[in-house]
Amino acid sequence: MKVLIIDDERGILKMYTEYFKATGIESFQAIDGQTGIKIAREQKPDVILLDIIMPRYNGLDVLKDIKSDQDLKNIPVFLLTNLPEESSGDKAKELGASGYLVKAQYEPKMIVDVIRGAIKENSI
């Protein structure tokens, strides 16, 4: 399984990378949306974890661009943010997000459970 994480917090990137490495999941990191889309085109990940509040190019715009890109639109994208679901959940759903996860409530292990479930569902 290949996972791409797009987040402007280096600590968050490091935390998930450590967990993915320890559990044998191949992961790629991007510190902003533009780098994220570039890596997504090159690596074709099975799932993308995407933060919302990022400078210049926010997560909802990145999601919109991913979902309008013919090569990327079928990759499940999970918004992984600390914004409450009430503030951006509807917009994320409307743009085609596969899920909305609040970072503080999902430990790395829980996130892997969620994305494994999504990939399994996607392959069925």
Next chain:
Amino acid sequence: MKEKEPSFLVNAKEKLNRYERIIEISTWLVVIAIIFGIQLIPSRNVDDSKAYLLIGVIIAFALLYYLVIYKYFSRSKRLYIKDIADIILIGSLILILKDWGQYFYALFFLPIAAAALSLEFINALLIAVVACLFVVFEIFLNSQGLYPQSGALYQGAWQIILILLITIFCRALAMQLRQEKNAKEEAIAYQKVLEEEAKRQKEFLSLTSHQLFTPLSMIRGFSSLLHYRTLGKLTPKQQEAVGEIYISTKRMTDLVSELLSISRIQSGKIEIKKEEVKIEELIDEVVKQFQKSIPKKNVELVFQKPEKLRPVQLDKEKIRQVLYVLLDNAIKYTSKGSITITCRQNFDIVNVSIKDEGAGIEKEDFDKLFQPFFRGKNILELDNKGTGLGLYIARLIVEKHGGKIWVESLGTNKGTTFTFSLPMVQ
């Protein structure tokens, strides 16, 4: 920077300007039309040269008005000058028309009403006085000797009274209209302030949540990696210390999350998004999730699924949260026995009950149980890690749906039944 006016206000102003122009021109057009109309009457006794001179004066004044006065004077001064000029024009017309003039006194009401509606009372009164002077002038001009005839005096007095009454009536009408307009404008402005405040609060809560959760998510994530030995083995003392950090961070996250939920519900920032839901299927989903998580406990979770229930209008995720709180509590405080979930519809109400055979609750605590941070004494002995906010949040959510939540228990160690009811038609 000046704030842009809303489009409805701009449209209303444009409409008003258009009407004002029409009213401004109308007095002059009426005077000119009367002069030309009089020409058609064979028995007229009108000095034609004076009548045409008056038309010339009207046209000259109109040009002066639009080329100079309109450009260089404020609206109130402009209207004041115009209303006085109109009174003079109408008074002159009445004098020129001689015997026919008495039929056109009503024309005075046009500028008088316009002045009373748009100018200050004192200015409107001055314009009315000018009209009254013309009436007096007319009476003396038409009198045969030094003193006017009593009939003409009575007629003049009535005309003056009428002019003054119309001035007062139009002024009162203008004040009433202005008051209504001000009240409407105030209501719109207040609504705007409320909307802005609501938006600001929503943004504040979202950002507060983000700022609080960002460091917490990192502490919780990294401590979970250490606690579950993902980053390698620790010494027993380190393991114990990390375990405490991990559990405390989880509690802290739950607490912050619940406090923010309460704040959002109380300030109305959480919308209840109702949809048609088969409540028995929602309960079934939640029960199955819990059944997976309690295999090690000697507790049986039983859902007595009813048949043929009508769908209920509710916010699925919020009611799921209520079910989570109630089932989580039931499992937490039942060490052995069964937990039974039932769902019944009575006319326009659906009741969902969660009955356990656990710790029970003393009657004196029933009402306090749904208050924030309250925890029963016997509950504290069993578990002191909860936030004491779950049932309070459940109550807020149920009440937001127009429903009720309550508890029944025969006392300590005699089990508890939590029930919430929701209206079917909302």
